[in-house]
Every structure is written in structure tokens, then in C-alpha cells.
Amino acid sequence: MFDRRTALLTFFAAPAAPLVGVHPASAQDRPTLELTPSCGAQVQRTLAQTEGPYFKPDTPFRRDLAADRPRGEKITIAGLVLDTSCKPVDRALIDVWQADETGAYDNSGFSLRGHQFSDERGRWWFTTIVPAIYPGRTRHIHVKVQKPGARVLTTQLYFPNEALNRRDGLFDQRLLLRVTDAEDGKFGRYDFVV
Numbered sequence: 001m002f003d004r005r006t007a008l009l010t011f012f013a014a015p016a017a018p019l020v021g022v023h024p025a026s027a028q029d030r031p032t033l034e035l036t037p038s039c040g041a042q043v044q045r046t047l048a049q050t051e052g053p054y055f056k057p058d059t060p061f062r063r064d065l066a067a068d069r070p071r072g073e074k075i076t077i078a079g080l081v082l083d084t085s086c087k088p089v090d091r092a093l094i095d096v097w098q099a100d101e102t103g104a105y106d107n108s109g110f111s112l113r114g115h116q117f118s119d120e121r122g123r124w125w126f127t128t129i130v131p132a133i134y135p136g137r138t139r140h141i142h143v144k145v146q147k148p149g150a151r152v153l154t155t156q157l158y159f160p161n162e163a164l165n166r167r168d169g170l171f172d173q174r175l176l177l178r179v180t181d182a183e184d185g186k187f188g189r190y191d192f193v194v
Contacts, residue, residue: 072101072129074185088122103134138164
């Protein structure tokens with residue numbers, strides 16, 4: 001089995017990955033990480049969804065949200081921001097917010113909230129925790145994505161194989177993360193098309 005760093009290195013698939021000193025696992029241990037949308041003739045923009053009542057502007061610039069909740073189950077989420085021609089989008093804003101391990105949102109501070117920008121290859125990633133469910137909702141992470149100079153896409157990412165997915169009125173399978181178990185938590189993948 002691999003760990004989240006190995007999964008992230010595999011995702012980068014580049015010799016100059018930012019996690020210096022981490023050695024990739026053997027080929028048989030590397031996870032297979034396919035693109036979420038199918039790049040081709042009928043690529044569609046990522047589905048928009050409501051931001052809900054808990055969005056806060058001016059989140060801090062950071063990738064590590066898990067430090068806010070050290071007891072939560074760790075997950076690294078990563079992906080690409082692509083345009084409708086499946087070309088990478090450089091400097092796209094990715095802003096996330098989510099519930100904690102008890103199902104609560106931090107509305108007084110910025111716990112489990114943050115933003116970053118995609119790199120020149122369209123790549124983005126966060127280390128966070130798996131959010132808990134709360135009454136009326138299945139497990140999810142809120143996201144805003146904005147291509148430079150374009151409109152903001154607001155959506156939500158969902159976890160596969162959740163019993164509450166079928167009963168959540170907002171759930172849409174087109175917004176499912178591809179989640180893989182790792183030795184030290186989980187690794188999730190989603191590629192946005194904006």
C-alpha cells in the first residue's frame with residue numbers, strides 16, 4: 001500500500017515534485033489516478049451547486065487544513081483545473097471550506113478553510129480531513145474555482161459509497177471524488193473543467 005505523499009507524487013508525475021526527499025514507490029504500489037472528466041469531444045464544465053450558508057470570504061492562503069483538526073482522518077485531495085479544451089489553467093483560484101470531524105463549521109475563524117492557486121500545469125492540492133456528516137447532508141467539501149478573469153464556479157465534492165448520498169437532495173454523482181485508501185489516510189482526486 002502507498003501513502004498520501006506517494007499518491008501526490010504520482011499525481012505530479014514530474015521529476016521536480018515539491019515534496020523533496022520523498023522517494024516514489026515501486027510501480028506496483030503506485031495508485032492509478034485517472035482524469036475525472038473525460039477529455040474529448042464532449043467534455044462538459046463542472047456542475048455548479050449552491051455554496052450553502054457557511055461560506056466566508058478572505059480565507060487564508062494555505063494547503064494544509066488538516067493541522068486545524070489533528071484527530072480527524074487525513075485526506076489529501078488533488079486534481080487539475082482544465083478549460084473546455086482540456087488544457088491546464090494556470091493561476092486558477094481554488095477556495096475550499098468544510099465541516100470538521102463532528103459535522104460543525106467554524107464560523108468565527110478559518111479552521112478547515114483555505115485557498116490556493118493552480119500551478120502552470122493546472123494542478124492543485126490540499127491536505128485536510130474527511131468531514132463528518134451532519135443532519136440533512138451527506139459527506140462533502142465545498143469548493144469555489146475561478147479561472148483568471150472569469151466567473152466563479154461554486155460546487156461541492158462528494159465521497160463515494162456513502163449511504164446518505166442517495167438521500168441528499170444536492171448530491172450528484174458527477175461530483176464524486178475518486179478516493180483511494182492510503183497507509184496514512186485517504187487520497188482523493190477531482191479535475192475541474194471551467
